[in-house]
Amino acid sequence: MRYVSTRGNAPILGFADVVLAGLATDGGLYVPEAWPQLPSAPASRYTDVAMQVISPFVDNDIDHDTLSRLITESYATFRHPDVVPIVDLEPGHQLMELFHGPTLAFKDVALQLLGRLFDHILSSRGEKVTIVGATSGDTGSAAIDGVKNCAHVDIVILYPKGRVSDVQRRQMTTVDSPNVRTVAIDGTFDDCQDLVKAMFNHAEFREAHNLSAVNSINWARVMAQVVYYVEATRKLGGPIDVTVPTGNFGNVLSGWIAQQMGAPLRHLIVASNQNDILTRFFESQSMKATTVHPTLSPSMDIQVSSNFERLLFEMNNRDGAVTATQLARFRQLGTMGVEPDQFAQWIAPTFRAARSSDHDTLATMRSVFENTGMQIDPHTAVGVKAAREFAEDGVPMLTLATAHPAKFPDAVERATGIRPALPEHLANLFDLPERTVDLPNDLDAVEAYVASTHR
Numbered sequence: 001m002r003y004v005s006t007r008g009n010a011p012i013l014g015f016a017d018v019v020l021a022g023l024a025t026d027g028g029l030y031v032p033e034a035w036p037q038l039p040s041a042p043a044s045r046y047t048d049v050a051m052q053v054i055s056p057f058v059d060n061d062i063d064h065d066t067l068s069r070l071i072t073e074s075y076a077t078f079r080h081p082d083v084v085p086i087v088d089l090e091p092g093h094q095l096m097e098l099f100h101g102p103t104l105a106f107k108d109v110a111l112q113l114l115g116r117l118f119d120h121i122l123s124s125r126g127e128k129v130t131i132v133g134a135t136s137g138d139t140g141s142a143a144i145d146g147v148k149n150c151a152h153v154d155i156v157i158l159y160p161k162g163r164v165s166d167v168q169r170r171q172m173t174t175v176d177s178p179n180v181r182t183v184a185i186d187g188t189f190d191d192c193q194d195l196v197k198a199m200f201n202h203a204e205f206r207e208a209h210n211l212s213a214v215n216s217i218n219w220a221r222v223m224a225q226v227v228y229y230v231e232a233t234r235k236l237g238g239p240i241d242v243t244v245p246t247g248n249f250g251n252v253l254s255g256w257i258a259q260q261m262g263a264p265l266r267h268l269i270v271a272s273n274q275n276d277i278l279t280r281f282f283e284s285q286s287m288k289a290t291t292v293h294p295t296l297s298p299s300m301d302i303q304v305s306s307n308f309e310r311l312l313f314e315m316n317n318r319d320g321a322v323t324a325t326q327l328a329r330f331r332q333l334g335t336m337g338v339e340p341d342q343f344a345q346w347i348a349p350t351f352r353a354a355r356s357s358d359h360d361t362l363a364t365m366r367s368v369f370e371n372t373g374m375q376i377d378p379h380t381a382v383g384v385k386a387a388r389e390f391a392e393d394g395v396p397m398l399t400l401a402t403a404h405p406a407k408f409p410d411a412v413e414r415a416t417g418i419r420p421a422l423p424e425h426l427a428n429l430f431d432l433p434e435r436t437v438d439l440p441n442d443l444d445a446v447e448a449y450v451a452s453t454h455r
């Protein structure tokens with residue numbers, strides 16, 4: 001399996017190199033040269049499905065037994081025997097709980113595996129890397145948990161100061177491992193992401209510190225998330241519709257890939273909060289960046305969804321030069337249109353989109369609690385509202401529950417009157433000392449700090 005950059009001007013690489021590289025050297029994102037098809041052999045457990053989905057992407061870069069062990073270890077950290085159980089919500093509408101991993105958000109599904117892939121690949125090569133990442137809240141803690149025991153990895157996570165929840169921040173800042181650093185940036189998530197991208201585009205710096213990425217541009221994350229869409233169609237049959245609380249477009253892109261691989265998925269519903277650049281794009285066929293609004297679902301407070309580039313590349317018939325030009329114009333002008341025939345071929349048959357205001361989100365959390373006694377987190381609520389709008393008789397609807405309610409206790413308490421308790425393994429989170437540094441939204445300052453952490 002070989003991987004190409006969405007901007008068409010970077011070396012073609014195999015799986016292991018793509019994992020370590022994160023971003024391609026031309027600024028693009030790596031995608032496989034072709035989409036493999038799912039085998040027809042039935043699987044009986046999540047880890048078997050994972051092996052079926054992931055093996056063709058890894059190919060010969062990791063031997064079968066090692067890959068199987070890494071997958072088994074990754075999902076043994078989840079506190080539910082089904083790993084990602086499906087529960088009933090209302091007639092014709094179920095939730096897939098993706099939050100039973102160590103840090104209580106769906107990002108653990110990908111990052112538990114990614115940490116182990118990194119350590120395996122690096123130790124077999126005798127190399128070390130510094131992972132630099134931006135987080136709107138959940139990626140950071142999940143990435144840190146995924147690599148906190150890795151001898152071959154240092155990690156520096158940037159987060160927007162004051163814009164992540166106390167639980168999210170403490171899950172990052174209380175990890176006491178010598179290879180873990182967290183930085184509060186005076187800015188938004190997009191500012192943090194821009195700083196990370198700038199460090200990667202700074203070739204000298206990137207090479208001096210052997211930088212690597214684990215944000216959702218890393219191919220292995222998108223790959224690991226394909227598994228639960230296939231698991232959903234294994235359990236529910238198909239075709240099904242899936243609603244995805246969306247920020248960076250990584251999660252829903254994985255659903256689209258599962259569909260390309262042959263999983264019976266009909267509609268993918270992109271659920272946005274007030275930061276609705278994608279919803280406006282699906283309505284108007286034109287992408288227009290605006291400013292970021294803080295909401296009750298902070299992990300989706302994103303204006304520029306970086307993983308959209310992978311779909312754009314497909315829409316351009318995999319022409320990297322066209323994709324690069326289009327994105328350069330978008331960066332310059334803040335707006336980008338697609339042709340009606342591209343939209344009709346790639347978007348209209350599969351994608352639907354909806355938005356939720358904070359008011360809607362609270363009302364949805366409340367109605368779910370009143371109807372079922374279940375507490376859902378605000379991101380999941382954004383999804384449930386969209387799913388209710390698009391549900392059709394006869395087609396099972398599945399909403400991806402992307403975080404545990406206890407990760408966002410303030411919003412959940414506001415909606416339901418009851419403060420959700422943290423699961424037992426995190427019960428002492430508020431007693432542990434925090435370690436973090438404050439830095440301005442300034443590339444030189446951040447680079448100087450990253451350089452100073454070099455062990």
Ligand SMILES: *Cc1c(COP(=O)(O)O)cnc(C)c1O
Nearest residue numbers: 138247248249250251299402403
């Ligand atoms: C990251 C995150 C999202 C958004 O996922 P993307 O892959 O960025 O679209 C949604 N909900 C929660 C809880 C998250 O942590």
